[in-house]
Amino acid sequence: MTLNSAGMRSDGADGGLFAPYAARPHLRITTVYSTSWVCDPAQLPTDEGALTDFLSFGRLAPFYKMAREQLPRVLRKETIDCASLVFQRWRTDLPTSATLWHFLHPSGQILVALTLDVPLSLVESVPLMEDLYYANIECAGVPLEQLAGERVGHRSEPGEVPTPGFLPERHQLVFRSVRSPEDAPNDDTVQRVIYRSDLPYRPEYSSIDYPAELNRRPTTVGALGPYASLICGHQDYIENCVLLSAVQTVGSAARLREIREVAHAYGHRFRTRSDSERDAHRRRTMLESISEGLSHLELELSYSVETGGDIGTLVPALRVESFHNALYSAMGLTDRSATIGQMLTRLSNAIAAELTSVESAEQRAGDRRRIRTVVAVTFVTTITGTLSLLFGFFGINARQVDDQRSMFDDRYTPIYTLIALILACALAIFGGMRLHERRTERRERSRDRTWGTIHGLLTREFGAIMLDPTRFTPTPSPNPTVPGTRTRPPDGEPQPSPSGAPTQ
Known part of the structure; x- marks a missing residue:
């Protein structure tokens, strides 16, 4: 049994073996933009915005x-409306359809995606991809960034400095149908699309990744770069899975950059703290606020970035997992998240060490306060105790106390x-x-902490044998004129002379 290009049984049996390949007549380009807009997912209904209500994922x-x-x-x-779209570079024709998407990342970040179906070849789409990547598009005279913000309720007040809505993290997906193996794009065409440049290249210096599972069939092509990916000859539900993976990855990349910027700000604040923060209380307050922020950053790094790189645990599909892992790697999220994780860990260690220093300073200050209090109380107790003895003696009703005599008699x-x-006696006891106490401190300071300390521990715990160097047998000094005792060689064999030259 063989399969035709539509994915059905070619022997005429009823029912399809698997979903048919996409037979789209035009090129589809989807650009995913990260934004600075956030929304609390807990404030939205849980049953609203389900993926399966907008995208088909098949089985x-x-x-x-x-x-x-x-x-x-x-x-x-x-x-x-495609007629309302105006581009900066591409002016040859109009798209056949245009769709604006708003996605909500699990971290709460809103992402925007624009999908266009255009009657172009892959190489002809390069100028359009440039316009889409840099959002050089207007819809009825309104820039795409402003239009996307208004759709989610973001409007700049009159006189307010507008804040950028689209962030640097973005990725483009180019989908194309393939009718036969000869219709599949070659490597040169792939690189022109991935690099958005209609120029030749040298393959040995290319960073384009070809995931194995996306290139398994003669009519399927999957090529990934850091900023654009080309998917050809796959089913519609695989294209939808690829779109969702791109949204997840772009959102994680934006959140990773934000974590890095906040961590850098914390590190700068820690290293350039002013003299007013040298006070122990202010230092502790500043360090505690940074430490609390670092704990939130580490949690966000784990749940919004690192966890997002694993799709195979959630969706057991080889092609989906292959694309997702390759895209994470192509955008550098795996290595960058590890680097930023080390950055957070080391900054946390520095904060902990500084807090230990503050605690030590506070403890020394507390000890000094206690010493001052003890000295004052001891002085008062000594004086009052002495006067109590004296006045107690003169206050008793006994014949040894004569009220006619002075107390200084x-x-x-x-x-x-x-x-x-x-x-x-009290002074002598003190x-x-x-x-x-001083003798004990001097004895502890003079304790020998040398090589024998650790090996003495090994001797006690593990039975190591410590040798006495004074009992070593000295090495005999060689006499250059007298040969040492040795076994006589067999007859006919050359015997070395004392000078080292062979003897004939």
Whole structure:
């Protein structure tokens, strides 16, 4: 049994074996733009914007339904009047259809996609692709960026400095039908489309990637670059899967750049903190705010960038996974996310070390406050205790206390001597304890932490044997005039002389 170009059984049996290949008469170009507009997905109805309501995924539809919370969703789909479109470079003809899409990335970022069907060949579409990539398009006199913003409720106030809506991250998809293996584009045509340049090239210096699963059939072609991809001869549902993967990847790339910019701002703030932030409390407050921000960035990096690079777990399809992984790699997201992850980790380590320094400074300040408090309380206690002993003695009703004598009379010398002895004993006890503490500190500082320390530990724990170098047998000094004892060689064999020259 063989298959025809439509994907049906060629022997005339009823029913199709798999979905037919796309038989579109014109070229389809879809450009995906990342934007600075965000929307909280939790504020939208969960059953609104389902992918399967706007895009056909064929037999893969159940998997996209199951993973709808981890994939982009469709906010709007609008058909645009082709006669109202004006381009900067391409002026040869009008598109046959135009569709404006608004997608919502799982991170909350809104992405815009413009799909045009044009009666052009691949090479003739290069000027149009330039206009689409740089958004040099107007619809009824309104720039595409402004039109896309108005559709989601973004309007600049009069006198307000307009903020850019479209961000640098964007990717173009070119879809084309292939009727026969001879109709498939060659490598030179592919590179002209991927690089958007109608010039020859040297294949050994090309960075175009050809995923294996997208180029398996004679009539299928899949070529990827960082900014444009060419998909030829595949089914409609594969093209829709490719579109959704491009939306996911462009959104992740934009979020990765934002994470890098915020992390760079945190690092700059940490390194150039002013003298007013040298105070321990202000330093702690600043470091805690940066540390909290870094925790959010690390979580966003994991869930909005790194997790988005895995589509095979959600959709078990070789061609979809092959394109998605290749696009992530072509746009450099895998290596960049690892680099930015290390950047966040090292900045977190620096913040933690600085917090440890602040805690140590605060602890030393606390110790000094406690010492001052203890000294003051001890002084007051000593004075009041001494006066309590003295006044307690003079306040008793005993015959040893004569109310006719002065308290400074020589008769009371024994009681003053006793109080002085008590104070002297307290001072001696304090001095002895301080002397013992200093000796202990000196002994700990002078502890030998040399080579034998770690090997002594190994000796105790693992049974290593430590040798005494003084018991080594000295190496005998060689006597150049007296040959050493050796076995006599067999007869007829040359015997080396003491000088090293062979003896005949």
